[in-house]
Amino acid sequence: MAQKVIAVYPGTFDPMTLGHEDVVRRATQLFEQVVVAVAAGHHKKTMFSLQERIDMVREAVAPYAQVQVESFSGLLRDFVVARGGKAMVRGLRAVTDFDYEFQLAGMNRSLMPEVETVFLTPSDKYQFISSTFVREIAMLGGEVDKFVSPQVQQRLADKVRSLGRA
Template sequence: MERIGVYPGSFDPVTNGHLDIIKRASKLFDKVYVVVSLNLKKDALFTHHERVDLLKQVTSEFENVEIEFHSGLIIDYVKSKHANAIVRGIRAISDFEHEFKLFSFNNDLASEIETVILLAKPTHLFLSSSDIKELAKFSGDISKYVPEYVYAQINKKYKIV
């Protein structure tokens, strides 16, 4: 049986932490779908089309990774791909509480689908897309937190030369 994982997120923008989770998931699964999903609680810097493009650019080296957009429930997407697992990355206890709540809902809706938690590496523990956007907005150096291509696109958005 093929092992298929789905790694959902808003990825606004994709960070080196996200990229690390994608790389590690690509070694655990035969196929990984990275899914740009809507998060109605967040104001997006990039459109979902732009986020899909950013992810495609920075994951092109991974042959078993596919990038898509989905606007509905992730569990429905997971089922549509016949995936075995939802991949999630956590950095801190607050992430765990949120992910545990999502796991509870997803498990209730589809108990046959596992949730796989990958812990952030220590270098990415305090790395969040929201913090990166705020730092960039005020001309802070974000180059060590995001892939080079993403860095250039963020600078274009904020018109930083």
């Protein structure tokens, strides 16, 4: 008998891109429940606060009843185990992501042998998008409408204005 499989999709989501949204959509086709885990970002300086990032992700995943959004800090292992996760979803955009993601998957397997890492690639039109690029383009006054939802685009514009840029 098949069991209910909970998958966790962790990330900083600073900001949530159309590529992230595509990976969530793909994950919902494979798993009964998907938890998007928004990292507090203690190791990264983020443009958006944790609450702003959670709000962006919640807006993006609203169409999917089986998706929950939660924040986490500390070891991802502890978060995944506490939620009963059996799979961890990781997005791969290009070959350049693979080396890091492969090492991360190995470390996670060592920490959580009962949890499988599943790599999903976004649609071709989203494979080159990264949150870092989107932030840089927005900060320099460029158009990001091809890379993020209209809601995220507005949040980016507001943030850039509040920072006195572009």
